[in-house]
Amino acid sequence: MDPMEVFKVEIAGEEFGAKKYREIIMDILQDLGLIRSIGRLYVYVDVKKPVFAVYGLLRTGIPPLLVRDVADVAQAQGGFQIKVNDEEHMSDLLKVLWAKYGRERVEQPSRDVVVVATDTSPSDLPVADLEAEFRQDLTDALLRIAPEGFRNRRNEMTDKSFFFIAAEDTLKSELISEVKEKIRSMENA
Amino acid sequence: MLEPVMFTGGVYKHDLVMELVEDLGGYVLQKNVTQSEVILLLLVPKEDMEALKAIISDLRGELVRAPLAGTEVAVVTPTLAIHHLPHTACDIAEYLRRNGAKSNMIGLARGVGRETAQINEYESMLIDEHDAVVFIFGNFVECIRKKEFLYRNINIPVVVTGGPEIPKEELPYAFEYVPSVGRITHRAKKATELGTLDKIIESVGRALDRTRTDISKDPLTTSPPRVMDAVREQVPEVEYSFSPLPIALNLNGVRIKLPYDKHKDAVRAVKFDEGVTLGEVATIRPSKMKDYILVRILPMSETGFVF
Structure with a gap:
């Protein structure tokens, strides 16, 4: 059909x-x-x-994919912690975060976790169009x-x-x- | 009468099969070892087939007839782009291989389009080095009819495949036309699709039989497998060729996968038990495929004897 x-x-x-x-x-x-x-x-x-x-x-x-759609965002010490659920979006996510906050403020302590040193929540940033x-x-x-x-x-x-x-x-x-x-x-x- | 067969079985003791075939006066055309399995393409005297079957059943191997063994078939697509590959072309090439033929895929440089398609001299000469060729066309009657000029100057039998039904009379330059292939964007897995592949094999088989009949009217001075055996024995460099099949058999000769300039004299000097050299009973010239050596055995009418 x-x-x-x-x-x-x-x-x-x-x-x-x-x-x-x-x-x-x-x-x-x-x-x-x-x-x-x-x-x-x-x-x-x-x-x-x-x-x-x-x-x-x-x-x-089709709405754009936001950070909160692909990851869990939680406030952590000195910023926000983003835990990615679907690793497929990791590279896009990193690109967006680097562009918005600069490389020195984005850290990736483990494979699926990114920590951003910022005061504002990154959950509404678009990851992919x-x-x-x-x-x-x-x-x-x-x-x-x-x-x-x-x-x-x-x-x-x-x-x-x-x-x-x-x-x-x-x-x-x-x-x-x-x-x-x-x-x-x-x-x- | 030598019968072409394919043996599939374990590597363990497969050398017994090879030894038996050689003792019986047959030939091992190709040996492919894939991890713990081995595939042998063999030419075996028909009357000794039972002896071979007995040893193979002891080894728990499998023996099937490979009607196209010892031949080289070209599979030609308009180009090697995503529109023609992988499905149709690879399916046909693989099916030919399973039936024992050595299949070569050829994508034309400028074979696409209805008005713009063309084939050059080098391409047609390369195709002519094979024993038969399968041309793969698409789904439109108009295009298949029009693109006939691509194979008009090919001297070997041309099996044309395409989608729609077209009466054979409308394609006078084709040996046969096999419909219901065309442009397919999925792997052949339905029974009807596999049936079409079988039809292509049958058609190629008939084309090769016609060439065999033509050859039998003026037999070759010696048989290609015998040349292969002699070259393998007397030109040891062949064993160090990186090709999976260092000597490819054709119906009227062999292609030796060694650089022409370096090894042509050694090949020409290959001597048979009867005292003649290969240079006397065959033409040895550069192949259109890379820098390989092409050996074409002369017919009896030119040499005056058969051995």
């Missing part, structure tokens, strides 16, 4: 290709853990031109999905949607608007 509300693939004269591309896209989005963040997806391919385009609507609203990471992963996924020879690419990303187009020839504005028109008609169909 597709977790997406709408997932359409249109490839003129290539039914098998359309079916297979559906599988490829699902595989890649699942591999990168992106499938739940995409609401609708429209894929348009014209093999004769050749051009490959993806338009998607995003399920946005998940939204930005998601965008990075999404771009990576689109590059993997697009057929390899399609070296001329353009990616338009907004808060709510993305439009990716790739072709072998130069991307002309007429081609882009033509493809956008096709995708619009897929949306309205």
Whole structure:
């Protein structure tokens, strides 16, 4: 079952290709853990031109990850002690703390504990911008999905949607608007 | 008639198997030791197979037929990028290996795109050094038809794989076309996917059989395994080659993995019991693969004798 509300693939004269591309896209989005963040997806391919385009609507609203989400913060002598629960975030956390307080005020006495010499609690500092990471992963996924020879690419990303187009020839504005028109008609169909 | 088989078993006493094969007049093509297990690719006289089976059952080993043993098959993808690897290409290469072939993966430098794909002379000559080649294409009928020019100048049988069903007549330059492969982003594990891999193996097997039939019309002066044995005996440097398979067998010769300039004379001077040297019954030239030595055995029509 597709977790997406709408997932359409249109490839003129290539039914098998359309079916297979559906599988490829699902595989890649699942591999990168992106499938739940995409609401609708429209894929348009014209093999004769050749051009490959993806338009998607995003399920946005991922809040940034704060220090208190990844660690327990407690007041200690001369500052605050941060005990990280998920070690995956340790490097990001250290980077944020160094940038905010300076290296001389951040100490790491053991593998999962950081002590910061400060008066204000660091619990509300953002550790990672998940939204930005998601965008990075999404771009990576689109590059993997697009057929390899399609070296001329353009990616338009907004808060709510993305439009990716790739072709072998130069991307002309007429081609882009033509493809956008096709995708619009897929949306309205 | 020598039968290609693969022995899998423990390292303990596996030398008994090797000794028996040599005593029977067969050949050990390849020996792979992986920790406590050993895999041997063997050519054994058909009539003596029972003797071998008896000793192998004593050793609790396994003996299976390896129809592609003693051949080298190229697996060609448009490039070596993430779009084509690892799944399809590696699955096919591994399956060929399990059936005894030596498979080499080749990624073309500029094989991608519908309009921009190309193959250069070096690449086609490198592919021609193999016994058969599997070309892996994608999911679009239009592209598979159009990219035929990539293998039009290849002289060995070309097995083409791709996603959609295409009648064979539409691909006249391909030896056979195997559908339902295409671009896959997961490992082949379903029964249908494994069935497709089997079909590729069968197709490669038929391609090799055709080459064998062609060769039998004008037989080679001597057989490649015999050349391999003689080179192994008389050019001891081969044992110090770092390649897992220092002498790779082809249907019409061998590739010796030693630097050409340094060892060509030693290879040319390899002498057989009949009194002829390898230089007299084969052409010895630099291989397109690294700086290896390529030996191509001359047919009877050129040398006038067979031994």
